[in-house]
Amino acid sequence: MSINDAVELFIKAVTDLKKGIINLNSPLEEIVIKECGKDLAYIDNRREAKEKYDFDLWNDFGSKLLKEHGIEKRLLYSESQQFPDFLFKVKKKNQTFEGGSLMELKDSKGGSISSFNSTIPTRSKTLEEIDVINGNNLISKIARLLDGELALDENYFKFERKCFYLVRTQKGNEKVKVSIIDGAFFETVPKEHLFYQMLLNVYRRHLEKKNIKIAKETLEQVKEALACINDQTIIASSQIIEKASIRPRLRIMAEVHPEGNPHSTYYPEIRQGSFNLIIQSTVETKQLKDEIPSRVSGIEVFSIFHKRNGEHIVFQYKEGKFLS
Numbered sequence: 001m002s003i004n005d006a007v008e009l010f011i012k013a014v015t016d017l018k019k020g021i022i023n024l025n026s027p028l029e030e031i032v033i034k035e036c037g038k039d040l041a042y043i044d045n046r047r048e049a050k051e052k053y054d055f056d057l058w059n060d061f062g063s064k065l066l067k068e069h070g071i072e073k074r075l076l077y078s079e080s081q082q083f084p085d086f087l088f089k090v091k092k093k094n095q096t097f098e099g100g101s102l103m104e105l106k107d108s109k110g111g112s113i114s115s116f117n118s119t120i121p122t123r124s125k126t127l128e129e130i131d132v133i134n135g136n137n138l139i140s141k142i143a144r145l146l147d148g149e150l151a152l153d154e155n156y157f158k159f160e161r162k163c164f165y166l167v168r169t170q171k172g173n174e175k176v177k178v179s180i181i182d183g184a185f186f187e188t189v190p191k192e193h194l195f196y197q198m199l200l201n202v203y204r205r206h207l208e209k210k211n212i213k214i215a216k217e218t219l220e221q222v223k224e225a226l227a228c229i230n231d232q233t234i235i236a237s238s239q240i241i242e243k244a245s246i247r248p249r250l251r252i253m254a255e256v257h258p259e260g261n262p263h264s265t266y267y268p269e270i271r272q273g274s275f276n277l278i279i280q281s282t283v284e285t286k287q288l289k290d291e292i293p294s295r296v297s298g299i300e301v302f303s304i305f306h307k308r309n310g311e312h313i314v315f316q317y318k319e320g321k322f323l324s
Helices: 004-019 028-039 046-051 063-068 127-134 138-152 191-209 216-226 288-295
Strands: 040-043 086-088 090-093 096-099 102-107 161-169 177-182 274-280 300-306 310-318
Touching (some): 004 028, 004 096, 004 274, 004 288, 028 040, 028 102, 040 138, 090 138, 191 216
Antiparallel strands (some): 040 086, 090 096, 274 310, 300 310
């Protein structure tokens, strides 16, 4: 996986913050589209992209080609309200996919990160997983068209795409903070483990509510049985129940613990009035400590330590006059 998509967005955004082209209270959609429009393979709100920001996702495609790929007219300029908000185009290097990152936007007037209403935040997701979460293949259909010949690769749907979250808190006031956050900051427990632990908690709460006591050995057997429920593509898919006239499906939602919010008081290093790139510390990302400041000036580089997930590197830009 590559973090280049997030790095390029950060560098371009900081450059335009300095020029006054955007500011920390600009619409998050505008920031992504203005800085990375031509690098995108999917935009959720295509109507707003065209009407408000003068960016047409379909600019290079004729109506005949769109029809051949199953892109109906009603879908061209609509807001799909699906996950994610943006998908970057994939690239190939040494026969290996890179890029293709997911970008989800979270905007809040308070200090907390808005809830995740369609999926849990993770470090990566595949296109196959995204289709199941949404209950349709709209996003993969659009992405395949924009990615062109690279989408013909047999690994295209199963390629693990890096997840990033463009988060703003305290929107509209002097305490505003904006960050591009690596999904690894949120995924402190593997998602496969998270699902079955959630179900186990629900089971225990029902036992407590009904005052039912079970043997320790029985509880261990229940744990073992629930541990196999770890595939979100199955959990999120519609279920056919015999004699039922509906097909129920589970929709995973998530709220961020304060320790998992880099804009909270747990991380005072993330200053008010700043624009940040926050990524997990690895051999690859440590190399960016020199690269990013060499490409754009005025960047402070430091580490914060997530109590549940170790060291994360922060690239921070702060200049008060661009807040208005």
